[in-house]
Every structure is written in C-alpha cells, then in structure tokens.
Amino acid sequence: MVDLILGWTGVVLVFIGVFFLFLGALGIFRLPDLFNRLQAGTKATTLGVVSTTIGVGLIAKGWLVFSLALAIFLLMTNPISSHALGRASYRAGVKPYKGTNPDLYAEKVKKESDQK
Amino acid sequence: MEKAEASSINRYFYAVVLYFFLWIILTYPFSIQEWEAGAAIAFTASLLSYKELSISGLKNIKRIGILLFWYLPVFIRELIKANLHVAGLVLNPKMPIKPGFVKIKTNLKSPVARVWLANSITLTPGTLSVDIEGQYIYIHWITVGSTDVEHASEEIAGSFEKILEVMFR
Numbered sequence: 313m314v315d316l317i318l319g320w321t322g323v324v325l326v327f328i329g330v331f332f333l334f335l336g337a338l339g340i341f342r343l344p345d346l347f348n349r350l351q352a353g354t355k356a357t358t359l360g361v362v363s364t365t366i367g368v369g370l371i372a373k374g375w376l377v378f379s380l381a382l383a384i385f386l387l388m389t390n391p392i393s394s395h396a397l398g399r400a401s402y403r404a405g406v407k408p409y410k411g412t413n414p415d416l417y418a419e420k421v422k423k424e425s426d427q428k
Numbered sequence: 429m430e431k432a433e434a435s436s437i438n439r440y441f442y443a444v445v446l447y448f449f450l451w452i453i454l455t456y457p458f459s460i461q462e463w464e465a466g467a468a469i470a471f472t473a474s475l476l477s478y479k480e481l482s483i484s485g486l487k488n489i490k491r492i493g494i495l496l497f498w499y500l501p502v503f504i505r506e507l508i509k510a511n512l513h514v515a516g517l518v519l520n521p522k523m524p525i526k527p528g529f530v531k532i533k534t535n536l537k538s539p540v541a542r543v544w545l546a547n548s549i550t551l552t553p554g555t556l557s558v559d560i561e562g563q564y565i566y567i568h569w570i571t572v573g574s575t576d577v578e579h580a581s582e583e584i585a586g587s588f589e590k591i592l593e594v595m596f597r
Contacts, residue, residue, distance in 0.1 A: 411526065415529045
C-alpha cells in the first residue's frame with residue numbers, strides 16, 4: 313500500500329517536472345532576449361529536473377538516495393551556471409531587449425571598460 | 429570574513445565527517461565493509477585536503493542544520509512561486525514583461541554568504557543575479573517593481589537575507 317502511494321506520488325512528480333520543463337522550453341522560444349530566456353531556462357529547468365529526479369527516485373526506491381543527492385547538486389550548481397552565462401554574454405556585448413529599463417548594469421560595465 | 433579561523437584539528441574533523449557522509453550516500457546499499465573502507469579513505473583524504481575545504485570547520489554542521497530546516501522550506505516555496513510566475517508569463521499571449529537591470533545592496537559580510545544570496549535570488553520569482561561588486565548585486569529583473577536600491581533590496585532579498593545572516597554568523 314505504502315509502495316503504491318509512493319509510486320503514484322513519484323509519477324505525479326515526474327509529470328509536474330515534465331510540465332515545467334515544457335514551459336521552460338516554451339519560454340526560451342517565446343521570450344525576446346537572452347537574459348529573459350535565461351530566466352525561463354534556469355527556473356523552469358531547476359524545478360523540472362529536481363521534481364523529475366525525485367519522482368524517479370520514488371518510483372524506483374533503490375535510487376532514492378542517489379536521486380536526492382543529484383537534486384541537491386543540481387540546486388547548487390544550476391544558478392551558478394546561469395549567472396556565469398548572463399555575465400559573460402553581457403560583457404561580450406549581447407544587447408538586452410530594447411524595452412529593458414532601467415539598465416543600471418550598463419553603467420558599471422562602461423565604467424570598467426573606461427578604466428582599462 | 430572577519431571571523432577567526434577555526435583550528436586545524438577542527439577543520440580536519442569537519443572534512444572527515446563530510447567525506448564520510450558523502451561516501452555513505454554514494455555507496456548507498458549500506459554495508460559495514462563499505463563503511464570501514466569509507467572511514468579509512470575519509471581520514472586519509474581529509475589529511476590532504478582539509479585546508480582547502482573550509483575555514484570555519486565544524487561550525488558548518490550547524491549551518492547545514494539551519495540550511496535544511498529553515499532555509500530549505502522557504503527556498504522551495506520561492507522556487508515554486510518562481511516557476512508559476514514564469515508559467516504565467518510564458519502562457520500569457522501578451523507576455524507582460526518589463527525587464528530591467530537593477531542594483532541591490534546586501535549587508536552580508538562573508539563571501540560565502542553572498543554567493544548563497546546570489547544563488548537564492550536567481551531561483552526566486554523573476555530575478556537573475558548577473559554580477560556582484562562589493563556590497564552590490566546586479567540583477568536582471570523580468571518585471572521591474574522598483575528601481576530604488578533600498579526598496580528593491582527589501583523586495584528581492586529580504587526573506588533570504590535574514591536567514592543567511594543567522595546562518596553565517
């Protein structure tokens with residue numbers, strides 16, 4: 313009985329994860345510029361992948377401990393990679409979407425390039 | 429940052445505990461033989477690497493406790509909120525976005541705490557931390573609420589900053 317409930321919880325979690333992964337993909341397709349796309353990509357894939365991983369762990373109980381460890385590593389590393397992508401692409405000259413207002417970061421980047 | 433460094437022995441034992449725990453998780457179907465090998469390896473590996481692993485030693489275990497029982501629930505709630513927010517934006521045919529780069533100020537002192545804050549901000553609704561400069565974090569905000577530094581800080585970082593302040597005391 314407990315097994316059955318856990319199994320179905322796992323299935324539900326996997327479906328939630330897949331749904332958010334789909335939304336992330338849709339966001340990458342629809343949003344206007346790199347930074348907005350990064351946002352959709354990071355958040356949706358984080359919850360999507362974490363939820364899917366834990367769901368799989370609940371369905372196949374032998375893997376539960378590994379799937380939890382995986383989820384923790386993903387939670388810790390996912391935002392770092394998106395931060396690195398955002399920062400590097402801004403500095404490499406990727407222009408934000410024209411409706412971006414205010415752009416306080418531009419001042420800092422400009423100041424730094426003037427100093428060089 | 430200003431905190432005194434923990435003693436070597438303290439840092440060494442923190443490394444042992446952490447490595448041993450990781451070993452137990454990674455060799456999951458528990459067995460005593462695995463644990464014996466793990467203990468031997470944890471003691472040796474810590475000897476080689478405890479200096480690089482941590483500055484504050486066993487104090488980190490208390491931090492992990494706070495992390496699990498206080499930070500994590502708040503974090504999961506924010507993560508779900510963030511996802512619903514993105515879902516709302518993406519599924520709305522008009523896509524009501526109003527992006528901008530804002531600057532917030534943090535009172536956290538230690539670099540590790542700032543990293544945690546920046547990471548948490550990335551996974552909260554509509555915000556992505558792009559860069560950090562001293563006390564200021566630059567943030568891409570998908571629906572800008574306020575451009576004022578103080579006000580934006582409160583709105584974006586408020587809930588996490590309190591927890592992290594206690595955690596990294």
